[in-house]
Amino acid sequence: MTSAPFPTGPIHAVSGTAVAVRGDDIDTDRIIPARFLKCVTFSALGPAAFADDRAELGGQHPFDQRAHQGASLLVVNRNFGCGSSREHAPQALMRWGIRAVIGESFAEIFFGNCLALGIPCLSVDHDVALAVQAAIEADPALTLHADLETLELVGAQGQVWPFTMAAGPWQMLRSGQWDATGQLLANGAGLAATVARLPYLQAFSTVV
Amino acid sequence: MSSATLYDKVWDLHRVAELPGGSTQLFIGLHLIHEVTSPQAFAALNDLGLPVAHPERTVATVDHIVPTTSQARPFADPLAEQMLATLEVNCAEHGITLHGLGSGRQGIVHVIAPELGLTQPGMTVACGDSHTSTHGAFGAIAFGIGTSQVRDVLASQSLAMGKLKVRRLWVEGQLGPGVYAKDLVLHVIRTLGVKGGVGYAYEFAGPAIDALSMEERMTLCNMAIEGGARCGYVNPDQSTFDYLQGRPFAPAGEAWERAVAWWTSLASGADAVFDDEVRFDAAAIAPTVTWGITPGQGIGVDETVPTLDQTEPDERPLAQEAYRYMDLQPGAPIAGTPVDVCFIGSCTNGRLSDLQAAAAVARGRRVATGIKAFVVPGSEQVAAAAEAEGLDQIFREAGFEWREPGCSMCLAMNPDRLEGRQISASSSNRNFKGRQGSATGRTLLMSPAMVAAAAIAGQVTDVRTLLP
Numbered sequence: 028m029t030s031a032p033f034p035t036g037p038i039h040a041v042s043g044t045a046v047a048v049r050g051d052d053i054d055t056d057r058i059i060p061a062r063f064l065k066c067v068t069f070s071a072l073g074p075a076a077f078a079d080d081r082a083e084l085g086g087q088h089p090f091d092q093r094a095h096q097g098a099s100l101l102v103v104n105r106n107f108g109c110g111s112s113r114e115h116a117p118q119a120l121m122r123w124g125i126r127a128v129i130g131e132s133f134a135e136i137f138f139g140n141c142l143a144l145g146i147p148c149l150s151v152d153h154d155v156a157l158a159v160q161a162a163i164e165a166d167p168a169l170t171l172h173a174d175l176e177t178l179e180l181v182g183a184q185g186q187v188w189p190f191t192m193a194a195g196p197w198q199m200l201r202s203g204q205w206d207a208t209g210q211l212l213a214n215g216a217g218l219a220a221t222v223a224r225l226p227y228l229q230a231f232s233t234v235v
Numbered sequence: 236m237s238s239a240t241l242y243d244k245v246w247d248l249h250r251v252a253e254l255p256g257g258s259t260q261l262f263i264g265l266h267l268i269h270e271v272t273s274p275q276a277f278a279a280l281n282d283l284g285l286p287v288a289h290p291e292r293t294v295a296t297v298d299h300i301v302p303t304t305s306q307a308r309p310f311a312d313p314l315a316e317q318m319l320a321t322l323e324v325n326c327a328e329h330g331i332t333l334h335g336l337g338s339g340r341q342g343i344v345h346v347i348a349p350e351l352g353l354t355q356p357g358m359t360v361a362c363g364d365s366h367t368s369t370h371g372a373f374g375a376i377a378f379g380i381g382t383s384q385v386r387d388v389l390a391s392q393s394l395a396m397g398k399l400k401v402r403r404l405w406v407e408g409q410l411g412p413g414v415y416a417k418d419l420v421l422h423v424i425r426t427l428g429v430k431g432g433v434g435y436a437y438e439f440a441g442p443a444i445d446a447l448s449m450e451e452r453m454t455l456c457n458m459a460i461e462g463g464a465r466c467g468y469v470n471p472d473q474s475t476f477d478y479l480q481g482r483p484f485a486p487a488g489e490a491w492e493r494a495v496a497w498w499t500s501l502a503s504g505a506d507a508v509f510d511d512e513v514r515f516d517a518a519a520i521a522p523t524v525t526w527g528i529t530p531g532q533g534i535g536v537d538e539t540v541p542t543l544d545q546t547e548p549d550e551r552p553l554a555q556e557a558y559r560y561m562d563l564q565p566g567a568p569i570a571g572t573p574v575d576v577c578f579i580g581s582c583t584n585g586r587l588s589d590l591q592a593a594a595a596v597a598r599g600r601r602v603a604t605g606i607k608a609f610v611v612p613g614s615e616q617v618a619a620a621a622e623a624e625g626l627d628q629i630f631r632e633a634g635f636e637w638r639e640p641g642c643s644m645c646l647a648m649n650p651d652r653l654e655g656r657q658i659s660a661s662s663s664n665r666n667f668k669g670r671q672g673s674a675t676g677r678t679l680l681m682s683p684a685m686v687a688a689a690a691i692a693g694q695v696t697d698v699r700t701l702l703p
């Protein structure tokens with residue numbers, strides 16, 4: 028299995044084949060079960076994505092199906108990534124090969140963790156999610172192109188589905204500033220001023 | 236838009252700058268780290284050649300992977316040993332205080348920071364762990380973060396954040412005997428759903444909240460995240476100050492008086508505006524038990540597992556999945572459900588008052604035959620305090636195992652785990668599939684007193700029938 032390199036710089040689009048994982052409220056314990064958290068690097072997490080669900084389905088899970096190997100887009104339903112704050116979840120998906128997640132809604136921390144890795148989480152309506160999932164399942168070789176400029180998901184058979192994304196993350200991805208560290212460090216004076224005014228950092232002597 | 240709430244005041248004070256992407260740079264007053272979500276963050280920092288900006292504002296402990304039978308080093312599990320050793324090296328290299336095993340201060344991160352007086356009103360608190368919301372009990376704005384954000388806090392003591400809306404959960408009346416903060420929060424999540432709080436901070440207020448002890452408030456805020464709220468908080472009051480006074484890292488002397496004045500000023504006032512409000516009646520809440528695979532699938536112990544007809548249409552697929560996984564019958568009473576394992580502990584319910592409530596049920600009784608029951612104190616301090624009043628003896632005499640502090644079977648990253656299809660009565664916070672270490676293991680969430688009752692009866696039991 029070869030996958031695209033990890034994201035760097037501005038992200039304008041994500042293209043490739045896709046894999047659908049159906050169901051609402053798929054939590055981070057299912058994306059990466061807790062026993063795989065016992066590691067000091069993320070590098071080996073890819074094969075463990077959805078480990079328990081896959082074992083339960085004995086090879087029938089979409090992540091095990093031959094036709095979906097190499098997929099770059101993951102299409103899900105409501106409240107994907109709920110549960111724990113573990114970044115291991117998006118890390119496992121990214122290392123399996125996922126470069127964008129399309130779904131009806133995402134848990135907030137999961138969305139933020141994905142953003143910090145340069146993995147866009149794109150929101151679609153319920154009907155669109157079902158339509159995209161059906162299209163992928165009907166034709167696993169179908170190539171999709173998620174265009175962040177036009178906010179459209181374009182299928183190679185001429186399908187066009189709209190998606191949405193909040194303005195802030197949308198700009199961050201397109202400008203390449205989705206990795207926040209640099210921006211945060213740039214405000215040295217602002218940080219110093221905040222330290223100077225916070226009562227609990229000044230023995231409460233700044234309280235008026 | 237909310238205004239003049241504690242959340243708004245703390246947010247404004249910690250706001251460093253508005254960032255190009257539309258988010259806000261927020262200063263983090265207290266950063267807590269542990270062995271699971273920090274190693275990759277330190278590695279990233281080292282790759283970038285960056286120092287830790289404020290090592291004195293980060294505090295470490297070890298909790299998730301520690302064994303609870305013997306904590307002698309090296310651990311039997313080489314991966315667990317490697318994680319702790321990595322944390323020790325990272326803390327030493329960057330000048331960060333680590334409250335390690337045997338220090339007298341080690342424990343679950345959300346238990347030790349409050350008991351050391353590190354968590355204080357008006358702070359922003361972040362930790363690479365979703366139950367960081369616990370610290371909101373003190374009137375702090377506290378939330379879980381991912382590993383990239385742990386790196387950001389280490390590098391800059393700040394985070395890029397979006398502001399939340401504020402919903403007030405007003406709780407009238409008083410909880411009845413045998414009904415605890417755990418039941419209250421399970422009831423809230425059952426009512427508003429596991430996604431009900433998405434986009435919100437929860438302010439818990441009203442007569443029932445005022446009457447809660449600090450430890451109960453921690454239980455409540457701990458599970459705000461299970462209701463979808465990134466953080467939950469209670470306004471600071473005399474209970475807060477009484478709890479903090481004299482703790483090792485709490486202000487002392489003249490600073491104490493100034494601190495109390497400031498803390499008092501932070502509470503949401505009469506002029507506070509909320510984005511939303513939901514009201515509850517504490518007196519109407521029964522001991523609550525989950526029957527499904529999300530914390531929202533809860534019912535009163537005197538109720539029956541909801542049938543599909545009693546379930547909202549969009550919740551039905553999840554209900555069906557839960558029937559299958561849990562092997563519980565829709566329409567059957569939850570009381571009387573046999574259990575295999577009983578676990579008392581976790582950052583939700585591993586504090587002294589939790590152990591006291593469970594011990595009151597266990598005292599003079601015996602764990603039912605064939606049940607594995609164990610108690611894991613939330614910290615070394617909790618363990619010492621419990622032992623000083625003889626709680627360990629009460630538990631042992633009743634047939635419970637008394638363990639060393641750690642996260643234990645809350646998420647089973649250590650040797651404590653369910654096996655096969657075992658079903659647990661658990662005082663922890665998550666009943667997700669596979670959460671307690673077996674891919675087919677099942678979890679019933681409830682209060683520590685209810686877990687003790689289940690251990691005695693060998694089945695889910697209304698603790699109110701066993702109260703002294």
Ligand code: SF4
Pocket residue numbers: 298299343344345364366581582583641642645646663664
């Ligand atoms: S006790 Fe459970 S929820 Fe709490 S910090 Fe440990 S693993 Fe997380």
